[in-house]
Amino acid sequence: MKRYQLRINGEALDPAGGRWFETQNPYSGEAWAEIPECDARDVDRAVQVAHAALTTGPWSQMTATQRGALLHRLGDLIARDARKLAETEVRDNGKLLAEMHAQLNYIPQWFYYYGGLADKVQGAVLPLDKKGYLSYTRNEPVGVVAAITPWNSPLLLASWKIAPALAAGCTVVIKPSEFTSASTLELAELFEEAGFPPGVFNVVTGFGKDVGSPLVEHPLVRKISFTGSDATGRLINEQAARHFKHTAMELGGKSPNVVFEDADMDQAVFGAISGIFAATGQTCIAGSRLLVQDSIHDRFVEKLLSIARTARMGNPMDADTQVGPVTTPPQYRKVLEYLDIARQDGATLLLGGQAASRPECGKGWFVEPTIFGDVTNNMRIAQEEVFGPVLSIIRFKDEEEAVAIANDVRFGLAAAVWTRDIGRAVRMSERLQAGTVWVNCYRAVSFMAPFGGYKDSGLGRENGIDAIREFLQVKTVWINS
Ligand code: NAD
Numbered sequence: 001m002k003r004y005q006l007r008i009n010g011e012a013l014d015p016a017g018g019r020w021f022e023t024q025n026p027y028s029g030e031a032w033a034e035i036p037e038c039d040a041r042d043v044d045r046a047v048q049v050a051h052a053a054l055t056t057g058p059w060s061q062m063t064a065t066q067r068g069a070l071l072h073r074l075g076d077l078i079a080r081d082a083r084k085l086a087e088t089e090v091r092d093n094g095k096l097l098a099e100m101h102a103q104l105n106y107i108p109q110w111f112y113y114y115g116g117l118a119d120k121v122q123g124a125v126l127p128l129d130k131k132g133y134l135s136y137t138r139n140e141p142v143g144v145v146a147a148i149t150p151w152n153s154p155l156l157l158a159s160w161k162i163a164p165a166l167a168a169g170c171t172v173v174i175k176p177s178e179f180t181s182a183s184t185l186e187l188a189e190l191f192e193e194a195g196f197p198p199g200v201f202n203v204v205t206g207f208g209k210d211v212g213s214p215l216v217e218h219p220l221v222r223k224i225s226f227t228g229s230d231a232t233g234r235l236i237n238e239q240a241a242r243h244f245k246h247t248a249m250e251l252g253g254k255s256p257n258v259v260f261e262d263a264d265m266d267q268a269v270f271g272a273i274s275g276i277f278a279a280t281g282q283t284c285i286a287g288s289r290l291l292v293q294d295s296i297h298d299r300f301v302e303k304l305l306s307i308a309r310t311a312r313m314g315n316p317m318d319a320d321t322q323v324g325p326v327t328t329p330p331q332y333r334k335v336l337e338y339l340d341i342a343r344q345d346g347a348t349l350l351l352g353g354q355a356a357s358r359p360e361c362g363k364g365w366f367v368e369p370t371i372f373g374d375v376t377n378n379m380r381i382a383q384e385e386v387f388g389p390v391l392s393i394i395r396f397k398d399e400e401e402a403v404a405i406a407n408d409v410r411f412g413l414a415a416a417v418w419t420r421d422i423g424r425a426v427r428m429s430e431r432l433q434a435g436t437v438w439v440n441c442y443r444a445v446s447f448m449a450p451f452g453g454y455k456d457s458g459l460g461r462e463n464g465i466d467a468i469r470e471f472l473q474v475k476t477v478w479i480n481s
Contacts, residue, residue: 001034003033004185004205005185006185007202008042009202015037023179025091025092026093026326027362035205035206039206043173043214043215043218047218047221048220049199051220052199053198057198057199059197064121065118068115068116070115073195076108077193082107082108085183086103089180093153095324097319098319111159115167121139123138124137137475140473142170143170145171145471147165147175149228151327151328154184158184165223168468171200174201185205188202216239216240222246237249250451250457252385252456253286253288253457254409254410254411255275255285256291258416260419262419263419268300269300270307273304273308280326280389281388282326285414287414288386290304292393292394292395293402294397301350313369324366326388328365331387335367339370342379347379349370350373351368351370351371352367369389377409379392382394399427403431407433411455413435413454414434415438416437419440434453435453445463446463450462
């Protein structure tokens with residue numbers, strides 16, 4: 001079995017405690033690699049070298065243009081190795097190879113975009129109310145960044161943090177999810193090949209309490225950029241607040257996908273299906289609440305079911321598989337538990353509703369694509385993030401009621417509206433409480449478009465020009481002339 005080493009200061013190392021844990025393939029249920037089980041000693045080592053690189057190493061002496069060139073080179077190397085990295089991710093998270101390969105092919109754009117932005121960050125000369133001074137601002141790196149990432153799209157979500165952080169001149173210690181660490185360790189090798197100085201990018205692997213928590217607490221870490229569940233985000237934010245550390249939080253969602261009677265029916269059905277079943281529902285932006293207007297409800301649901309029923313499950317490496325396994329055993333158990341909860345709360349099961357036992361599912365952790373009807377927004381299935389292939393259909397009568405239901409949830413990551421009425425599209429986009437609103441589309445993201453949550457879905461924004469500011473702090477200089 002392949003045994004990985006951790007990557008600190010440009011070196012492949014054994015963990016201080018000399019322990020490894022196994023990582024499993026969600027399709028076969030089998031362990032396929034060993035991942036270093038780090039502890040606070042490894043974290044300290046990684047943060048110390050990241051701090052040295054930031055303050056005294058060659059990285060600290062580079063111009064922003066030189067940093068940008070390194071980011072470009074890294075983007076080229078990721079593009080070269082996209083297929084290999086995608087296969088590593090599929091082995092770990094069970095998502096479709098086609099999807100992961102598309103993600104990996106897209107990731108270099110983050111490095112090109114922020115590489116290009118690195119030397120375009122400018123301070124200002126201030127127009128003062130006092131004579132005899134020159135005053136200007138400098139944008140300085142905020143410090144060592146701790147990046148903590150989840151298992152669903154390991155390298156995509158890591159890149160949203162790493163690319164702007166390095167463009168800003170920070171150094172990074174990343175802790176990937178214990179379920180999907182392999183691709184981040186492989187990415188570290190490309191940093192070395194691209195020519196980044198040692199200490200700029202470091203990977204520590206292991207569990208939340210042993211690695212994540214000491215990383216958040218480390219006195220030399222100044223910024224924590226986290227993507228994961230709101231429960232962990234809350235914990236980290238509380239810990240960080242005690243030391244006045246900067247945080248950015250990309251958390252969970254319970255996104256409404258709102259279909260009006262004047263929508264293009266075929267387009268909206270497709271949007272509803274990809275909204276919930278892509279990545280087996282394991283995306284923070286999953287359209288897990290489908291709000292359908294009364295007047296088209298029955299026709300729409302019939303069409304939706306006729307398509308969802310034909311979903312092909314199976315090996316995520318196969319090109320014709322449409323729905324893969326759930327990534328982790330705890331997540332698998334959680335999804336099955338929610339199927340019972342929904343039934344007990346009175347939702348009507350329209351499709352699926354159980355673990356999948358089809359022969360093509362092997363020994364993997366598969367759940368049948370599931371659709372519940374007659375859901376009311378106060379049910380747990382409509383309020384809590386399931387993070388699996390489970391759709392709840394809720395009826396509404398008019399725009400007013402659609403807005404009320406859509407916003408009646410503690411999350412606010414994304415929302416979608418399907419309508420041909422431009423006025424309604426504009427009104428709904430204004431009234432929906434979500435960081436992203438899609439009209440007649442779902443799931444569009446770009447390195448150029450800010451992404452983040454309202455309410456319990458998070459703090460701060462990733463992507464877009466302003467994301468680099470998340471990793472900068474402003475210094476004001478006064479010169480007595
Ligand atoms: P999680 O919160 O369980 O874990 C995320 C990361 O935090 C992992 O690396 C984990 O090891 C680490 N961690 C756990 N406890 C910690 C602690 N005490 N201190 C520091 N680190 C700790 O989340 P997950 O199950 O890996 O991912 C699924 C969640 O992520 C879902 O809620 C999903 O909505 C969310 N998510 C959000 C976005 C977004 O951009 N908003 C994107 C993808 C996933």
